[in-house]
Amino acid sequence: MLIDVQNLSKSYASKPAAQNVSFSAKAGSIIGLLGSNGAGKSTIMRMLVGSLTPDAGQAFINGYDIVTQRRQAQHQLGYLPESALGFNNLSVREFLTFTAESRGFSEPQKRTLIDNVIDQLDLGDVRHKLLGTLSKGWRQRSWLGQALLHNPPVLILDEPTDGLDPNQKAQLREKLKYLGQTKTILMSTHILEEAENMCERLVVMRDSQLVADGPTAQFLDQNGRLESAIHALTATNTDQPAKTDNKAGS
Template sequence: MPALLRLEDLRKSFGDIRAVDGISLSVEKGEVLGFLGPNGAGKSTTMKMAAGFLEPDGGHAFICDIDVFAEPVAAKSRLGYLPEGAPAYGEMTVRGFLKFIGEVRGLKGDALRSAIDRAVERTQLGPVFGQTIETLSKGYKRRVGLAQAILHEPPVLILDEPTDGLDPNQKHQVRRLIREMAKESAIIVSTHILEEVPAVCDRAIIIAAGRVIADGTAEELAEMAPEGARGSLEAVFRHLTTEGRKAA
């Protein structure tokens, strides 16, 4: 299986703070990679660089083997990205917003209409399709962000906290959607909800202080727990990320 998303030694500092300190990873087609870490560990910064929004100080990002910083437009057209907080143009209707995203991505006519219909159905936005986005609840806004990301059925999906602010039913739905999208795509999902990892991810990476400190399946990670708490992802997470901070 070829890696559709590949990060090589990405680095980024803000002033004296090393937000991302040499992160490398790859995600294959059909794989969902969970991206875990405490707040401030560099998750969002890494994702921003992978999506081509932030220029790294060093390292490379490849989407479908296209260098994100050398050929940004070609790389971005193969990417669906849900930024942290799912920003969207509040004054637009869901319909208008998805139409805009589709047009920018070069979809027209029937192809555009069917892409919107499919994304709306998958994210169950039907009831609010004609409403302006700023009037929607947090859960719906998040799903508008998801709908925009999957609109063109991209080979690579980068989702920054896709289930944040959703109720349990909506979370379940979004996880199912991610599993479904994973058949054809490489997906990276950041989260700090650990129960999500066994539910949606094939593999997970834990980062702390801008570095990868663990990489494996949910079971493999759970094995790394300290004595007495074997099998608990939460124990692993706390153990590793507090250690990681000390080391840094």
């Protein structure tokens, strides 16, 4: 398994953010991480990428422990944070160059990796434009480029299409589905059509706990449609239903 999560737990000021969460993901699959705001999705992702240390439990990225082998684990993954911002005064190519230098690649390696990512994500027309001048769709694609730069086997994507217009969403989804043929992708999303159309499996969280984990088809079969099943699993007295594209205001 390229992602193996075993009873991960994390609390903030004694308030649980993730409690004994366990799941795994094999190579060449897209896994959807679903749940209402505050359910613990981002906490799980931040622990997996090494920016948070678990209070308990273990997790492995391509066999490397995220705590005791953090650097090796981080080399196995690429991370797209939610609402990726910053580096507005760098061009797309400068941003990718900075990323490559941060990862310690040599000059010839940098050029090859950057050119590959620019071609792979069709960034050629914007490669010399400043990130701060780009639409959110192009910024997201540029940040996906930094996640892909070192060709990792695992991608962890936090709300990758949030805030994009319909055309931008469609384009990015197609890129991710193509990448998911060979890479393991763990992505959080509030858009249920996205989960239904892209994800092989769903991991569902509510109130810091995992409440369901299984093939996407399993959720469709249980309640006839994905929205009904996921809302039944995630809703609390204060929750709102997970978004669908026609309600997302995109």
